[in-house]
Amino acid sequence: MPDALAPFRDLLGEGGVLSEPDRTAAYTLDHRELMRGQTEAVLRPRSVAEVQGLVRLARAQGYGLVPQGGNTGYVGGATPEPGRRQLVVSLERMTRIRGVDPLNFTLACDAGVILAEAQRAASEHDLLLPLSLGSEGSCRLGGNLGTNAGGLQVLRYGMTRDLVLGIEAVLPDGALFSDMRTLRKNNIGYDLKQAFIGAEGTLGIVTGVVLKLWPAQAFRATAWLQLSAGAPVPEIAALVRRETSDLATTFELISASSLGLVAEMRGADPGLRAGPGGAVLLELQASSARIPLDDVLMGTLEHLMEQGFVEDAVLAQSETQRRAMWAIRETIPEGEKHAGGSVKHDIAVPVSQLTAFLDRGGALLSERMPEVRLSFYGHVGDGNIHYNLVVPQGRDRLAFTREIEAGIAHDLYAIAIDLGGSFSAEYGIGRFKRDLLARYGDPTRLGLIAAVKRAFDPEDVMNAGAMLVEPPDA
Amino acid sequence: MPDALAPFRDLLGEGGVLSEPDRTAAYTLDHRELMRGQTEAVLRPRSVAEVQGLVRLARAQGYGLVPQGGNTGYVGGATPEPGRRQLVVSLERMTRIRGVDPLNFTLACDAGVILAEAQRAASEHDLLLPLSLGSEGSCRLGGNLGTNAGGLQVLRYGMTRDLVLGIEAVLPDGALFSDMRTLRKNNIGYDLKQAFIGAEGTLGIVTGVVLKLWPAQAFRATAWLQLSAGAPVPEIAALVRRETSDLATTFELISASSLGLVAEMRGADPGLRAGPGGAVLLELQASSARIPLDDVLMGTLEHLMEQGFVEDAVLAQSETQRRAMWAIRETIPEGEKHAGGSVKHDIAVPVSQLTAFLDRGGALLSERMPEVRLSFYGHVGDGNIHYNLVVPQGRDRLAFTREIEAGIAHDLYAIAIDLGGSFSAEYGIGRFKRDLLARYGDPTRLGLIAAVKRAFDPEDVMNAGAMLVEPPDA
Numbered sequence: 013m014p015d016a017l018a019p020f021r022d023l024l025g026e027g028g029v030l031s032e033p034d035r036t037a038a039y040t041l042d043h044r045e046l047m048r049g050q051t052e053a054v055l056r057p058r059s060v061a062e063v064q065g066l067v068r069l070a071r072a073q074g075y076g077l078v079p080q081g082g083n084t085g086y087v088g089g090a091t092p093e094p095g096r097r098q099l100v101v102s103l104e105r106m107t108r109i110r111g112v113d114p115l116n117f118t119l120a121c122d123a124g125v126i127l128a129e130a131q132r133a134a135s136e137h138d139l140l141l142p143l144s145l146g147s148e149g150s151c152r153l154g155g156n157l158g159t160n161a162g163g164l165q166v167l168r169y170g171m172t173r174d175l176v177l178g179i180e181a182v183l184p185d186g187a188l189f190s191d192m193r194t195l196r197k198n199n200i201g202y203d204l205k206q207a208f209i210g211a212e213g214t215l216g217i218v219t220g221v222v223l224k225l226w227p228a229q230a231f232r233a234t235a236w237l238q239l240s241a242g243a244p245v246p247e248i249a250a251l252v253r254r255e256t257s258d259l260a261t262t263f264e265l266i267s268a269s270s271l272g273l274v275a276e277m278r279g280a281d282p283g284l285r286a287g288p289g290g291a292v293l294l295e296l297q298a299s300s301a302r303i304p305l306d307d308v309l310m311g312t313l314e315h316l317m318e319q320g321f322v323e324d325a326v327l328a329q330s331e332t333q334r335r336a337m338w339a340i341r342e343t344i345p346e347g348e349k350h351a352g353g354s355v356k357h358d359i360a361v362p363v364s365q366l367t368a369f370l371d372r373g374g375a376l377l378s379e380r381m382p383e384v385r386l387s388f389y390g391h392v393g394d395g396n397i398h399y400n401l402v403v404p405q406g407r408d409r410l411a412f413t414r415e416i417e418a419g420i421a422h423d424l425y426a427i428a429i430d431l432g433g434s435f436s437a438e439y440g441i442g443r444f445k446r447d448l449l450a451r452y453g454d455p456t457r458l459g460l461i462a463a464v465k466r467a468f469d470p471e472d473v474m475n476a477g478a479m480l481v482e483p484p485d486a
Numbered sequence: 487m488p489d490a491l492a493p494f495r496d497l498l499g500e501g502g503v504l505s506e507p508d509r510t511a512a513y514t515l516d517h518r519e520l521m522r523g524q525t526e527a528v529l530r531p532r533s534v535a536e537v538q539g540l541v542r543l544a545r546a547q548g549y550g551l552v553p554q555g556g557n558t559g560y561v562g563g564a565t566p567e568p569g570r571r572q573l574v575v576s577l578e579r580m581t582r583i584r585g586v587d588p589l590n591f592t593l594a595c596d597a598g599v600i601l602a603e604a605q606r607a608a609s610e611h612d613l614l615l616p617l618s619l620g621s622e623g624s625c626r627l628g629g630n631l632g633t634n635a636g637g638l639q640v641l642r643y644g645m646t647r648d649l650v651l652g653i654e655a656v657l658p659d660g661a662l663f664s665d666m667r668t669l670r671k672n673n674i675g676y677d678l679k680q681a682f683i684g685a686e687g688t689l690g691i692v693t694g695v696v697l698k699l700w701p702a703q704a705f706r707a708t709a710w711l712q713l714s715a716g717a718p719v720p721e722i723a724a725l726v727r728r729e730t731s732d733l734a735t736t737f738e739l740i741s742a743s744s745l746g747l748v749a750e751m752r753g754a755d756p757g758l759r760a761g762p763g764g765a766v767l768l769e770l771q772a773s774s775a776r777i778p779l780d781d782v783l784m785g786t787l788e789h790l791m792e793q794g795f796v797e798d799a800v801l802a803q804s805e806t807q808r809r810a811m812w813a814i815r816e817t818i819p820e821g822e823k824h825a826g827g828s829v830k831h832d833i834a835v836p837v838s839q840l841t842a843f844l845d846r847g848g849a850l851l852s853e854r855m856p857e858v859r860l861s862f863y864g865h866v867g868d869g870n871i872h873y874n875l876v877v878p879q880g881r882d883r884l885a886f887t888r889e890i891e892a893g894i895a896h897d898l899y900a901i902a903i904d905l906g907g908s909f910s911a912e913y914g915i916g917r918f919k920r921d922l923l924a925r926y927g928d929p930t931r932l933g934l935i936a937a938v939k940r941a942f943d944p945e946d947v948m949n950a951g952a953m954l955v956e957p958p959d960a
Contacts, residue, residue: 113836115836115837116720116836117727162671166670166671170648174644189931193908195834195835195836195869196645196868197645197834197869197912198910199634199636199684199910199911199912200909201915201923202681202938204931204935207676209677226727227732247589249589253591253700253701254701254773255776257773257777258701299727300731302785302786303782308777360669360672362590363589363591364589364590394670396670396671432668434667434671434672436672437669438671453674457663457675459661460657460663460676460678461678463941463942464681464941465676467934467937468934468937
């Protein structure tokens, strides 16, 4: 029996094809460990030409391909499905910083570059790449693009889509779509690169990217706010935007329950308290010392206290204090894990509907699952809320996850959608939310999605099974 | 002979169908008066349902459709072509502001709303719609979307694409694509609305739009800078970004020659001078009085003078002085018209390549057309430069335009493209730059454009002839 992988080994070299199950295992298990995928091999190209070559080979031999970045996604978008004969394409050996243009404020990279490395390349030139996620130490730019990643600084800088100026991608027939221009303005026909952003690897394999940069934000002012009972978070967020002249980069709502999880994990009082309305971590940043950030922050806080929205506030007086505040926010996921894990709902609503969502969601949970602890927090300045249910003690995490996702999750999504919101703010569809897309996508929208997929990938080579329940021509 | 327009009259009412040549003439002449189009009728729907109805009728009767906003485009994108049997669809009767959500910072509108009206609707809530163009008093949002309009504040707020959260569009088969969500984060499959932005009406008729708003920028500081000889504009622009912490909303380079045209038109010294390196109109804006804009601007100017980049600067001390500075910038197009008109080149280069472009472009012109006056100015902070050739006295404007566009324009575009730039920064392709797109678009890109067009509009109903030289299946 001929070795179907031999041509791939010829093309990519021995280290370029992993086929032993113990070597491929890490690539076939999704980040949340909910799905064990299956593949004959993981392909690890070193160049754009090798990506083009492997795409042509795969197509000729009837393999499907699953592009994978850091494999840190939450929805199984990079996991090869059993029964589909899919090879994984990992860009982990394509990690070249192609160039920084400090006067143009742009960074060009291979798509396999780890996000933190790209941030570092920018900061070496005293510039900022504002994309910032919990997984930035292991996620890769191609994955960020494929999922249109959001993260911690969307309020000021937008989603990944807002940061992308150029893309290079290998199409399902092996041709190269190259649009690596570093231009902010370029109206020359359909902006095709938009199609690859958030497409979850279903239209091609992104191999390169040009990102916008900003001047490094070397100056910061940070505060921890204790919200009054019934404090209207949307109004507060709007006031903060106005009073700080949009210098706020962070507006993280932290519920008392999320803070409690941090305290339990640490076995100690975290030192900062939530008010009756919860807490907010607020940070302002500037690139110039000419902006008196402390004054702006103080004045804003005074204004919020005069309005009765904030009971008390602590200003970080040193970098140590600032880090302590951030550590609380960043420890919440760990706190949830320590308590037994959590089921996450990646919900977005218009900022103005946030209170309505929290009220209605809270009422639903009290009625149907009074025993379950809720942990909610998030970058609510952009309408995104992480609404997580902690796995009750003694329950199996996976079984509880499946119960929630088959049950009350749908009711939470229905509330969000009723308020003009979304069942996926930033994680995407992947393989775990296909049914939700099919349920909530209207037929016209679903028809266009299928038509676009067909236009780019008529043979369904690229990441079949992600996003779309059926192949596009079914 | 049956009246082919009768069903349209039944659908839209008498005022909804203009067919007398004197009524349609204004809709068939492009804004620059370079092309006299031809149509049997202009259709003026009042509702989304009427748009759907007219699309179905047109398709059934073999008419093509040309969506038109304010007809202020520069590239003939909204002009019905002789020989194509196209009806114009004007959204000028769909002008409803659907709603402002001040806490969510969003505005929902019919696509026929005039840009200035949308700005006004935002400002009534103390909010800012930052899209701002010379034609804002007559252009319509649908046209801004279709062309991905840029304008005066791209430096800080981005292009139209960056401002759009939601779109509603009637597809070529009459179905309604409705994605009017007001969410900043919503990753639920392909972001199809992106396809309609900058598509020049070739994929459907945009009928509604949701735009992002910002807090009103009630506080301003404005200065006029005289640049030193050889002052490096890209470095200055980068310093301004950093030193003002990106509070600069305007960085308009104004050449001595453009300033001269203003002086000639006025028959008087405009009161402000260009330095040997030209002039820059610089403005900072903030939404809060807590930001000491005057100090930030002064400090920035001192820094630029210390570096030797700026010889002298004038700070606007009153709103009157500020308006006088702006009036100079805004009068340049009129100054060009007064001198006999101009041929515009809508060029973009990476900001870092701006000086190289000006050097090479200038050398080319001195050699080949030493008698022609150059007027260049623009929002160079985003890499866009308006590079206009003044029609020499005694020459016919149209004949000169055609001579330039068939000749030296190509050499200027070739320089821009060689520097990583573009032959169309913000005007788009339309009917006047189709040949340039065909020339400079690589085959893979052109193939994808055709595939997308086919996926959305297989019968080529929508704005045939715009952007694409050939119908997509030719």
